[in-house]
Amino acid sequence: MRDAGKTYDPELWKSMVDMGWAGILVPESAGGSDMGHAAACVLAEEMGKTLAASPFLSTAVIAATALRQVTDQRASEALARIASGDATYALAVDESAKFDPAKTRMEARAEGNGFRLSGQKKFVADGGNADRLLVLARTGEDLTLFDLPADREGISRDGKEMIDSRDSADIRFNDVAATGDEVLGQVGEAMAVLRPALEAGQAALAAEMTGLAAGALGTTIEYLKERKQFGVPIGAFQALQHRAAHLWCECEVTASAILHAGRMLDNDPENATLAVSLAKARASDTAQRAVQEGVQMHGGIGMTDAFDMGFYMKRARVAAEWLGDYGYHANIVAQSRGF
Amino acid sequence: MEATDLQAFRADLRAWLEENCPQEMRDGRNDEASICWGGKNWNFASEAQRIWLERCVTKGYTVPTWPVEYGGAGLNREQEKIFHEEMRRLNARYPLQSFGIWMLGPALLHFGTHEQKLHYLPPIARGEIRWCQGYSEPGAGSDLASLQTRCEDKGDHWLVNGQKIWTSYADKADWIFALVRTDREAPKHKGISFVLIDMQSEGVSTRPIRLISGVSPFCETFFDNVKVPKDQVVGEVNRGWDVAKYLLTHEREMISAAGGTMGSGRALGAVLAESETGLTDPILRADAMRAEIDGLAIGLTLERYKDQAEAGQGAGDASAMLKYMGTELNKRKLELVMAAGGSDALAWEDGRAPNWLRTKANSIEGGTSEVMLSIIAKRVLGLPG
Numbered sequence: 001m002r003d004a005g006k007t008y009d010p011e012l013w014k015s016m017v018d019m020g021w022a023g024i025l026v027p028e029s030a031g032g033s034d035m036g037h038a039a040a041c042v043l044a045e046e047m048g049k050t051l052a053a054s055p056f057l058s059t060a061v062i063a064a065t066a067l068r069q070v071t072d073q074r075a076s077e078a079l080a081r082i083a084s085g086d087a088t089y090a091l092a093v094d095e096s097a098k099f100d101p102a103k104t105r106m107e108a109r110a111e112g113n114g115f116r117l118s119g120q121k122k123f124v125a126d127g128g129n130a131d132r133l134l135v136l137a138r139t140g141e142d143l144t145l146f147d148l149p150a151d152r153e154g155i156s157r158d159g160k161e162m163i164d165s166r167d168s169a170d171i172r173f174n175d176v177a178a179t180g181d182e183v184l185g186q187v188g189e190a191m192a193v194l195r196p197a198l199e200a201g202q203a204a205l206a207a208e209m210t211g212l213a214a215g216a217l218g219t220t221i222e223y224l225k226e227r228k229q230f231g232v233p234i235g236a237f238q239a240l241q242h243r244a245a246h247l248w249c250e251c252e253v254t255a256s257a258i259l260h261a262g263r264m265l266d267n268d269p270e271n272a273t274l275a276v277s278l279a280k281a282r283a284s285d286t287a288q289r290a291v292q293e294g295v296q297m298h299g300g301i302g303m304t305d306a307f308d309m310g311f312y313m314k315r316a317r318v319a320a321e322w323l324g325d326y327g328y329h330a331n332i333v334a335q336s337r338g339f
Numbered sequence: 340m341e342a343t344d345l346q347a348f349r350a351d352l353r354a355w356l357e358e359n360c361p362q363e364m365r366d367g368r369n370d371e372a373s374i375c376w377g378g379k380n381w382n383f384a385s386e387a388q389r390i391w392l393e394r395c396v397t398k399g400y401t402v403p404t405w406p407v408e409y410g411g412a413g414l415n416r417e418q419e420k421i422f423h424e425e426m427r428r429l430n431a432r433y434p435l436q437s438f439g440i441w442m443l444g445p446a447l448l449h450f451g452t453h454e455q456k457l458h459y460l461p462p463i464a465r466g467e468i469r470w471c472q473g474y475s476e477p478g479a480g481s482d483l484a485s486l487q488t489r490c491e492d493k494g495d496h497w498l499v500n501g502q503k504i505w506t507s508y509a510d511k512a513d514w515i516f517a518l519v520r521t522d523r524e525a526p527k528h529k530g531i532s533f534v535l536i537d538m539q540s541e542g543v544s545t546r547p548i549r550l551i552s553g554v555s556p557f558c559e560t561f562f563d564n565v566k567v568p569k570d571q572v573v574g575e576v577n578r579g580w581d582v583a584k585y586l587l588t589h590e591r592e593m594i595s596a597a598g599g600t601m602g603s604g605r606a607l608g609a610v611l612a613e614s615e616t617g618l619t620d621p622i623l624r625a626d627a628m629r630a631e632i633d634g635l636a637i638g639l640t641l642e643r644y645k646d647q648a649e650a651g652q653g654a655g656d657a658s659a660m661l662k663y664m665g666t667e668l669n670k671r672k673l674e675l676v677m678a679a680g681g682s683d684a685l686a687w688e689d690g691r692a693p694n695w696l697r698t699k700a701n702s703i704e705g706g707t708s709e710v711m712l713s714i715i716a717k718r719v720l721g722l723p724g
Contacts, residue, residue, distance in 0.1 A: 221720050236724035241716035248715060249660045253633070256640040282636050333635070334628045339608035339618055 001053065002165035008129045013054050014085060021056060023083030025064040025200070030079040032064075037200055038262030041207035045258070048211025049218075051311055053166050055088040058126040061204045063089035063134060066145070066197035070185055078132075078147065090130035090150075091201070092121040092171055093194075099324045101136060101143070101194065108137035108144055108178065115139070115183075117146065117154075117176040125322055127169035128159035134184065134197075135173070142188035146178050153177070163314040196269060199276040202323045203261040206276075206283035209319050210258050213251050213283075213290035216312045220244060220294045227299075240297055247293050254279075254286040274336045277329035284320040284329070291316045349421050353428070359394045360431045361387035367430035370694060371554075374436050378469025379513050392466055395434035402440055402464045405448070409456055410464025416649040438507070439463035439470040443516050446533070446586040450574040459535070471538075472590075473503040473517030473560055474583070481710050483518075484527045484580065488562060490519035490534060497521075497534065497567040499542075502559065505704065509545040509558035512538055516586075522577050533579035535571040542566075552696035553687065590705045591662030592641070607631045607672060614679035623678055630671050637664050656718045663711035666701035673698045 001009055016022060024040050026032020040061055047056060064082050067075045081087035093101050106119030117137050127133065133155070135146045150157065154176035157169045185193035221244060224235030234240055261279035264272035291313035295302035302309045320326065364387055366373075375381070375388050383389040395401050398412055403422050405411025414422060426433070444463055447456055462468040479486040488501025499519055509515065515536050522530030536543065542565040547555035574582045607627050611618050618624045644657055673695040677684050684691040702708040716722045 221722070224722060233723050235716075235722040238713065238716075238724075241720075241722050241724075242709065242712040244720055244722065245712040245715035246663075248720060249664050252657070252660055253636045253640045253664060256643045257636040259643065260639045278632060278635050281632050330625075330628045330632060333632055334608060334624075337606040337608045337631050337635075338612060339624065339628060339631070 007159070007162075007165060007167035008053060008055065008126070012052065013056075013088070016054055016056060017083075017085030022060045022085055023064075024060055025068065026060075026079045026083040027068070027076075030076050031083040032079065036262075037203060037265035038259070040200070040204050041258055041262040044204040044207040045211035045214075048208035048213075048315075049215040051212070051215070051308070051315060055090070055126040055130065055167075057201055057204050057208070058091055058130065059087070059089045062091050062197045062201040063132075065200040066134060066184060066193050067147075069193040069196055074181060075184070087131045088126065088129065089132050089134060090124050090127040090169075091197070092124045092127060092133050092135045094123045095119070095121060097122070099322070099328060101191075101198070104136050104138055104143055106135075106137045106173065108139050108146065110139065113180050115144075115146070115178045115180075117148075117173045117178055119173050121171045121173070123322070124169045124171050126167045127171055128157055128167045133171070134194075136190055136194065139188055143190035143194075144187050145184045145190040145193050146182050147184045148176070148178055148182055162318060164311075164318040166315075166318065168318075198323060199269075199272055200265060202280045202329075203258070203265055203272075203276050205319055205323055206261065206279040207258045209283040209287035209316060210251070210254050212312055212316055212319070213254070213287045216287075216290040216294040216309060216316075217244070217247055217251055219308060219312075220247075220297050223298055234297075243293055243297060247290055250286045250289060254282040257282045274333060277324075277332035280324060281326050281329040281333060284326045287316040288320055345417055345421065348418055349425065352422065352425050355398070356425055356429050356431060359391075360429055361391055363387035364391045364432045364434075365430050366432070367427075368432055370690075371556075371697075372690075373432060375432075375434060375466065376437055376469055376508070376511070377435050377466025378437075378511060379467065380511065381466070381469070391432070392434045396465050399464065401435040401466065402444065405444065405460065405464065409448075409460035416645070435466045437463065437466070437469060438472055438512075439468065442472060442586050442590050443470050445589045446516075446582050447573060449585055450533075450582050455570075455573065468513045469508070469511060471506050471509045471512035471515050471560075473506055473509075473515045473536075475505045476502060477504050481707055483583070484531065486518055486520060486531065488517065488519045489523070490521045490532060490567075492521070493566075496569060497572075499534070499536065499562045499565040499567055502561050504557075504559050505548075506545070506558045506560040507556055507704075509538070509560045510547055510555075514538055515543075515560065516573070518579055518583055521579075525577065528580045530577055531579040531583070532576050533573045533582040534567055535573065536562075536565065536567055540565050540567070550696070551699070552693040554693060556697075587705065588658040591658040591711075592644075607634065607675065611675060611679040614676075614681070614683070618679070623675065626671075627675050627679075630668065630675060633664075633668055634672070637661070637668060640664075656714060659706070659711040659714040660719075662705060663702075663708050663715075666698075667708060669701050670698045 020033050021043055023032030024035050024043065027034050059082055064079060067079050095105055108115040108117045130150055133148050133150050135148055136143055137146060154174045156172045159169045162168045224240060224244060225233055227234050257279040261275045264275040291309065294309045298309055301307055363385060375392055399407060399410060400412055402411040403414045404419050407413045440463060444460060447459055474483060476486050476488060491498045503517060515538055517534055517536060518531050519534055520530050521532040542563040544561045545558040548557045548559060549555050607630055611627055641661060676691055677695045680691050683689055
């Protein structure tokens with residue numbers, strides 16, 4: 001896909017929609033399967049293992065969770081369009097090189113019954129191709145979340161060529177009109193809608209990274225069994241055995257944090273923050289460790305572009321940064337643990 | 340079990356703990372000076388410690404998951420979780436800890452005869468008999484199965500000769516469970532038996548080994564023509580390695596449990612914040628945050644494996660992972676505790692140094708970290724050699 005110059009494959013997404021994945025968090029009344037966050041994490045993990053590029057996280061996890069926090073007819077129709085594959089979404093939050101929604105500066109100025117949005121968003125994952133954008137902006141002191149069509153007048157998208165070859169865009173908003181109806185939730189209360197959506201996305205992204213780590217580890221184990229040097233499989237060398245075994249341990253421990261986050265989001269979403277940040281922090285760490293160890297244990301072939309390890313490595317780097325890096329989530333854990 | 344039954348269980352338990360746990364036992368302490376080990380020669384550190392043990396014994400709460408007939412409370416997995424949650428809610432100390440509870444008990448429950456269980460388990464539950472573990476020998480450390488302590492069949496009794504080392508608390512224990520060689524011709528794993536020996540038997544002697552922490556929790560134990568009754572072998576003769584392996588997985592889980600802290604034990608941040616230098620140093624704070632994150636995730640892993648074991652999927656080789664990750668983390672944590680303590684922690688009377696030094700053995704005892712990694716590499720990952 002990368003070599004064809006594409007960041008996103010509509011056919012792949014269509015087949016995911018046909019399997020019901022787009023509606024995994026959409027209520028049955030809106031045409032979804034409503035299987036919950038733990039199930040969404042299982043899917044995300046598989047996608048991580050196979051490096052599948054799709055708007056699954058942005059649309060089926062983040063946008064669907066945001067829309068579910070709102071109970072009006074408009075939100076219900078939007079959820080139905082997600083489940084049926086008629087709409088994809090991207091979340092436009094970041095404005096600087098680090099994720100931090102509280103520092104949002106982009107302004108939504110009240111005008112008549114609506115708003116005018118001006119400013120710039122960065123690192124909008126899936127933002128180059130999405131049909132709709134969830135946009136976080138400041139209305140006075142407080143934050144408000146908008147649900148806008150991506151082709152609204154005044155929106156210009158600048159697709160970036162990212163190291164992981166996925167869709168990402170910088171998006172400029174030049175006096176973009178938004179109606180009151182396009183506010184998701186209440187004016188000035190973006191976090192009521194956005195917090196659950198972010199946590200769902202962070203957990204699923206952590207699951208994707210865990211799958212990625214497992215993929216990198218699995219590839220590496222196979223190589224250790226096949227590759228011969230000094231007349232024996234290199235996996236017979238204790239130095240490499242211990243590197244691989246340690247990595248497996250890290251993957252197992254992180255997998256527990258992912259399972260726990262999915263369960264907390266399903267059973268006790270009000271108190272899931274610690275579990276989600278723990279999962280994202282651990283997954284960011286483990287995935288990056290897995291790809292670095294993977295390259296080292298593969299030796300020279302791990303450095304070649306023809307080989308998958310490089311794709312794992314580049315995706316791990318991007319995913320570690322998206323929706324809050326290790327430090328961001330470590331601070332959340334620390335706050336709730338008496339630091 | 341129905342949710343309403345569990346709620347009722349929790350309510351009853353909470354009321355009982357509120358009523359019966361002495362105030363002095365509600366400080367959550369779990370260091371060497373606060374643990375109640377029990378045994379014939381046990382001197383209670385306080386009246387509260389004695390009362391707390393006595394009351395828990397009547398309810399089976401020293402060994403909550405053991406069957407009632409063997410001195411436990413017969414709790415299932417869900418109830419056990421609630422038990423630990425409620426204990427933590429009160430910050431209650433565990434009333435009794437011992438190798439009998441952690442290691443021999445599970446092995447007897449799995450391999451012992453009904454008579455052996457009835458004979459040996461209730462005194463463990465009541466804290467009356469203190470056990471120690473005779474595994475390692477001077478020539479058999481990581482290569483445990485090469486052990487040479489000889490156990491000969493003399494018709495109406497066994498005769499034991501040899502030496503054990505690193506026997507924790509052998510000088511304080513009433514009995515020892517030991518691995519001995521009953522067949523010198525068989526391949527090394529096939530000639531080992533698991534025997535129970537009264538430390539008062541003629542010919543048993545111990546010598547403490549002074550450690551870097553200044554104390555002597557470990558001993559050398561010598562067996563010189565020790566007579567052992569025939570019914571004190573657990574499991575089949577020459578199949579003791581099976582018992583040993585089973586017991587080792589429990590030992591590893593027990594040691595690794597010390598590292599995990601999801602809800603159990605105190606948050607590292609809170610512990611370090613009490614130090615004068617506390618968490619003001621950014622590098623110390625960052626290291627502590629990492630350790631806290633890893634500890635929470637390891638704690639969740641411990642729970643996950645317990646749930647799997649409950650569902651009939653044995654943790655098996657995964658206990659090697661828990662042991663490795665838990666002990667390595669524990670060492671990191673105590674390094675942080677010392678760093679946070681600064682020069683205050685360097686005086687022996689401060690009390691932090693012995694705990695810090697003690698953790699250095701965690702990644703050696705019960706199988707070294709390197710042995711754990713080799714087990715994982717071969718049995719889990721299927722790597723050759």
